[in-house]
Amino acid sequence: xxxxxxxxSSTNKLSKHISDKWAKTEVLKNDAEIRKHxxxxxxxxxxxxxxxxxQYGMVYVKPTKGSQGRGVMKVELKEVKRAGKLVQSYTYQLxxxxxxxxxxxxxxxxxxxxxxxKVYLIQKGIHLLRHKGCPFDLRLVVQxxxxxGWNATATVGRVAHRRKIVTNGSAGGTIYPTAHxxxxxxSSAKLTSMLKQMDQLGVRTATRLHRVYPGIVExxxxxxxxxxxxxWILEVNxxxxxxxxxxxxxxxxxxxxxxxxxxxxxxxxxxxxxxxRGL
Numbered sequence: 001x002x003x004x005x006x007x008x009s010s011t012n013k014l015s016k017h018i019s020d021k022w023a024k025t026e027v028l029k030n031d032a033e034i035r036k037h038x039x040x041x042x043x044x045x046x047x048x049x050x051x052x053x054x055q056y057g058m059v060y061v062k063p064t065k066g067s068q069g070r071g072v073m074k075v076e077l078k079e080v081k082r083a084g085k086l087v088q089s090y091t092y093q094l095x096x097x098x099x100x101x102x103x104x105x106x107x108x109x110x111x112x113x114x115x116x117x118k119v120y121l122i123q124k125g126i127h128l129l130r131h132k133g134c135p136f137d138l139r140l141v142v143q144x145x146x147x148x149g150w151n152a153t154a155t156v157g158r159v160a161h162r163r164k165i166v167t168n169g170s171a172g173g174t175i176y177p178t179a180h181x182x183x184x185x186x187s188s189a190k191l192t193s194m195l196k197q198m199d200q201l202g203v204r205t206a207t208r209l210h211r212v213y214p215g216i217v218e219x220x221x222x223x224x225x226x227x228x229x230x231x232w233i234l235e236v237n238x239x240x241x242x243x244x245x246x247x248x249x250x251x252x253x254x255x256x257x258x259x260x261x262x263x264x265x266x267x268x269x270x271x272x273x274x275x276x277r278g279l
Contacts, residue, residue, distance in 0.1 A: 014215040016266075017239045022064045022121055024209065024236050031208045037201060037233050039124035046108045049122055053077040053090070053104070058125035060165075061092070061111060063118050067237070069166030071118075073111065074125065093165050126224040126232045128160075131181050135160045137167050138178055138225070141240050141253075142202040143218040143260040150206045152199035153260055154253035156244045157181040159278065167222075169275020175247040176278035186229060198223060198231050205236060213238075217264035243272035249279065 018024060025041050028034045042048045044061060052059050061073040075092040090107040091100045101107040128135035136159040142152050161172035169175060182191055206219050220240025224232045245254040261268060
């Protein structure tokens with residue numbers, strides 16, 4: 001928890017699933033082009049958390065191992081008026097619960113208490129685009145081809161529950177076609193260009209990870225778009241859940257995922273109970 005480093009070499013490189021977020025981040029940081037799309041990320045310590053809050057105002061604290069948005073906290077530093085004076089206030093949200101503190105020390109001790117000794121990291125907060133007032137991100141799936149290359153095979157939008165900070169379907173997120181969520185932010189030509197850029201970023205990411213972890217056959221990138229429509233890699237999942245695509249009216253991408261997965265020896269459970277269909 002207190003700055004413990006997790007080496008990429010500690011993970012079975014032939015495994016199809018790499019769970020450690022920090023290990024994957026360390027690999028991706030070695031690629032100059034990918035690094036431009038990685039939010040600043042550090043292992044959690046009290047001083048690093050304080051420094052990043054002072055620099056960015058908002059960060060996410062998340063376990064290095066975990067899925068479906070479990071354990072992810074949104075942490076903010078704000079200035080509020082009290083008795084006519086501006087003072088600093090610290091807040092974090094986990095699930096539906098929000099807690100506010102008057103000192104950084106109290107904030108950090110509360111986070112430590114929740115973490116229960118697990119290893120956590122800090123990630124610069126990206127202010128997500130919104131749909132009907134709720135933040136959303138995108139899931140991009142990239143899969144190994146029979147000839148050994150990589151293809152971006154599917155993309156979908158995930159809108160967070162109105163009172164939550166994560167977009168995962170397991171946390172009450174709602175699934176939409178990517179184009180539907182972005183049409184109010186970009187023209188048709190701009191959207192085509194953005195999707196191509198994200199596909200290229202996804203293929204580059206898969207290629208880089210595969211050099212270190214040759215066992216992986218597919219990845220799911222969680223991408224945030226900022227106000228300038230720049231894509232940021234929030235997380236890379238090496239066992240992406242295809243369930244969001246099962247909720248789309250157009251099943252073309254789902255069929256493509258399953259077809260590529262079958263060629264790579266993968267099978268999928270498509271019993272999607274928690275995510276909601278947006279359209």
